[in-house]
Amino acid sequence: MTEQEISNIVIGLGIEVHKALGPGLLESAYKECLYYKILKSGLYAEKEKVMPLIFEEVKLDVGYRIDILVDNKLVIEVKSVEELTDVHMAQTLTYMKLGQYKLGLLMNFNVIKLKDGIKRVINGAL
Numbered sequence: 001m002t003e004q005e006i007s008n009i010v011i012g013l014g015i016e017v018h019k020a021l022g023p024g025l026l027e028s029a030y031k032e033c034l035y036y037k038i039l040k041s042g043l044y045a046e047k048e049k050v051m052p053l054i055f056e057e058v059k060l061d062v063g064y065r066i067d068i069l070v071d072n073k074l075v076i077e078v079k080s081v082e083e084l085t086d087v088h089m090a091q092t093l094t095y096m097k098l099g100q101y102k103l104g105l106l107m108n109f110n111v112i113k114l115k116d117g118i119k120r121v122i123n124g125a126l
Contacts, residue, residue: 003103006043006074011118013037014107018114027080030109031067034078038070045070051098066095075104075121084108084119096123 017033031047038045051064068076077092084106092104102124108117 001071001073003073006070007103007105007120009041009043010034010038010070010074010076010105013041014105014109014118015114018109021109023080023110023112025080025109027078027109030080030107031078034076034107035068038068043070044072046072049099051095053098064095064098066099069099069101073101073103075099075101077104077106079106079108079117080110081108082110084117089119089121092119092121093123096121 014034017030017037021029021033035045035047046069049066049069050061051066053060053062053064066075067078070076075092075096077088079088088106092106096104102122104121106119106121111117
């Protein structure tokens with residue numbers, strides 16, 4: 001399955017979670033529910049995937065964690081904030097670069113319609 005196909009499925013699952021819960025909850029609630037829905041759909045996912053930083057051939061565990069990694073291809077960064085900022089985009093792109101992933105979804109659940117809170121992040125060409 002391609003990154004695009006996986007992202008379409010995940011966006012649909014995110015919409016289901018958002019319709020059920022609405023805006024205003026903590027990020028952790030949305031992350032847990034989305035993770036559950038992804039697993040239930042039959043996709044493989046890892047939650048809080050550790051991303052080490054390699055600096056001058058030294059592997060450093062500095063606490064970077066991808067919220068959800070789907071099928072070892074799609075990075076999902078879950079937020080529940082007033083507004084997504086450039087810092088959120090940079091964080092998602094950093095995780096993608098560290099793991100050499102091509103596609104990411106930055107999903108802000110603190111919106112009226114989830115489609116308005118989703119940003120696709122591309123690392124290189126798809």
